[in-house]
Amino acid sequence: MNPFQYEQAQELNSGAERVLRTPEATFLAGGTNLLDLMKLGVEKPAVLVDVRKLPLAQVEELPDGGLRLGALARNSDVAFHPLVKERYPLLSQALLAGASAQLRNMATVGGNVMQRTRCSYFRDTSTRCNKREPGTGCSALEGINRGHAVLGVSEACIATHPSDMAVALAALGATVRVKGEKGERSIPFTDFHLLPGTTPQRETQLEHGELILSVDVPALPAAKQSLYIKVRDRASYAFALASVAAALEVKNGRIEQARLALGGVGTKPWRVPAAEAKLVGQAPSPEVFQAAAAAALEGAQPREHNGFKVELARRLVVRALTVLGGRS
Numbered sequence: 125m126n127p128f129q130y131e132q133a134q135e136l137n138s139g140a141e142r143v144l145r146t147p148e149a150t151f152l153a154g155g156t157n158l159l160d161l162m163k164l165g166v167e168k169p170a171v172l173v174d175v176r177k178l179p180l181a182q183v184e185e186l187p188d189g190g191l192r193l194g195a196l197a198r199n200s201d202v203a204f205h206p207l208v209k210e211r212y213p214l215l216s217q218a219l220l221a222g223a224s225a226q227l228r229n230m231a232t233v234g235g236n237v238m239q240r241t242r243c244s245y246f247r248d249t250s251t252r253c254n255k256r257e258p259g260t261g262c263s264a265l266e267g268i269n270r271g272h273a274v275l276g277v278s279e280a281c282i283a284t285h286p287s288d289m290a291v292a293l294a295a296l297g298a299t300v301r302v303k304g305e306k307g308e309r310s311i312p313f314t315d316f317h318l319l320p321g322t323t324p325q326r327e328t329q330l331e332h333g334e335l336i337l338s339v340d341v342p343a344l345p346a347a348k349q350s351l352y353i354k355v356r357d358r359a360s361y362a363f364a365l366a367s368v369a370a371a372l373e374v375k376n377g378r379i380e381q382a383r384l385a386l387g388g389v390g391t392k393p394w395r396v397p398a399a400e401a402k403l404v405g406q407a408p409s410p411e412v413f414q415a416a417a418a419a420a421l422e423g424a425q426p427r428e429h430n431g432f433k434v435e436l437a438r439r440l441v442v443r444a445l446t447v448l449g450g451r452s
Contacts (some may be wrong), residue, residue, distance in 0.1 A: 125162050132174040136303065136335065144305055144333035145301055146171045147394035151335060154232040156223070157239040165249050166407035180234075180337060183208070191345035195234030195336040197291065200225065201448040202233060212341060214350035214369050218292035221354045221440055222359050234336035236289045237300065237316070242363055243272065243283035254280045255324040271365070274437075277425050281324035284388060285317065286363050292352055294395040295369035298341045304334030313339070317392035346373035346381040346437065349451055353444050354387070355436060364388030366437040370444040372403070379403045379412075386420060389437050396420040399441070408449030410442070417441035 127216075130152075131142060143149040148170035161167035168257060181196040183205050193202055202208055204217035219228065222236075223299070245251045245263040252261035264272050264282050273284040311329055316446040318326055330336075350371035356362040367387035373380045382403035385395040397419035407410045417438040424434045 126165070128162075128163060128169055128170050129171045131171065132176075133178060136178055138163060140304060140333050140335055142171065142173050143335075147332065149173060151175050154230045154235045155229050156231045157235065159287075159351050161240065164247055166247060175335065181232075186340065186343075191341045193233045193341065195232060195338055197233045198229060199223075199231045199233070199236060200228040203228065207438055210348070212292070212296060212347045212350065213354040214295065214347065215289070215292040215341070217352040218288040218354075218367075219370060221364075221367070224289040226306070233289075233339055236287055237293070237332075237336065237339065239287055241283040242286045244268075246283055255320070255327075258323070265427065268429060269427045270410065271363070272372070272427065272430050273391045274389050274424040274430060275386070275394050275421070275427045275435050276319050278320045278322065278391075280322050281320035281391065281428065283320070283324070283391060284363075285351065285390060285392050287393065288352070288354060288364065288367060288387060290317070290366055290393040291385045292369040293339060293341070294393035295350075295371060295383040296341050296344055296347060297386035298339050299382070300329060300339055301337040302334045303337055308337070310340075313393075314395050314399045320391050321448060322420075324351070327408045329337070344371070344381075344383070346371040346383060349373060349448055350383070351444060351447060353440055355440060355448075366433055366440050368437070368440045368444045370448060372408075372445065372448040374449070376410060379406050379408060382416075384416065384420060384441065386437055386441075389421075389433050398422065403445070408445070410446070413442045413445040413449070414438075416445065 150169040152172045152174045180194040182194045184192045203216045209216045212230045251263040272282045300311045352369045354364045354367040364387045369385045371383040382400045399416040400418040
């Protein structure tokens, strides 16, 4: 691990200003992803600004019935929060499907949203990776790409986004509140992460020195009937081969509201409005669910080893919708 300077931010403005003054500086919260990458030589910050003492760990009810998840709220605290379990079961389930209990006790909401890919080529500094070193190429394109993305890919990068929580937040239509040099702004969650395109090294809309304050989850009646399903190579502490965050609100025999997002198959948390549109107004049925699943994977671009993910994700969508449709 390269030498670095460590500082502890006592207040929000001082921490942000320190990062702004140093191009190679970054914020440290839970550190469960950042410290791993530093040990591997992938991340090489000159200054770490520890923000763990800032008052950003609350989980608060919003006036509209939604929830504000503080950026420093621990994943375990959010997963077991009574209002999260009652109003957004898919979010609780997604958090509990990710990592180990020990890591969930350290990891934060903001850090989860900002975590970088687990692509083995990105983490191996002896290989070519445009995300790690722009312009060097992508070893995954012709390499072992079984775990890589089939949606949102480009010729520069096919790495998957690893977060479970972020898939649920995409389905819920959350908003990310951030603060930086130009003040505070809110970013729709589905716009927060960027497609790789020709610049895979730029992963989010955050500017240097901007700090996540919270993730706000809107009131969503459909979310009470929701679930998160994850398929992986082993039952514990493994990243998704494919996952689905789904919510359905059925009234009078028709689907009134639907939310659907995919994980493990996209270069970012992958919400699928086209699939949602196939559901709304329809009576729950296998045919409707299969049409939604087909729409969810439309445009997929599999490589040599990951083509199985397309059918796997389709079946997972049908399974999730069938479970939810049967509860109505």
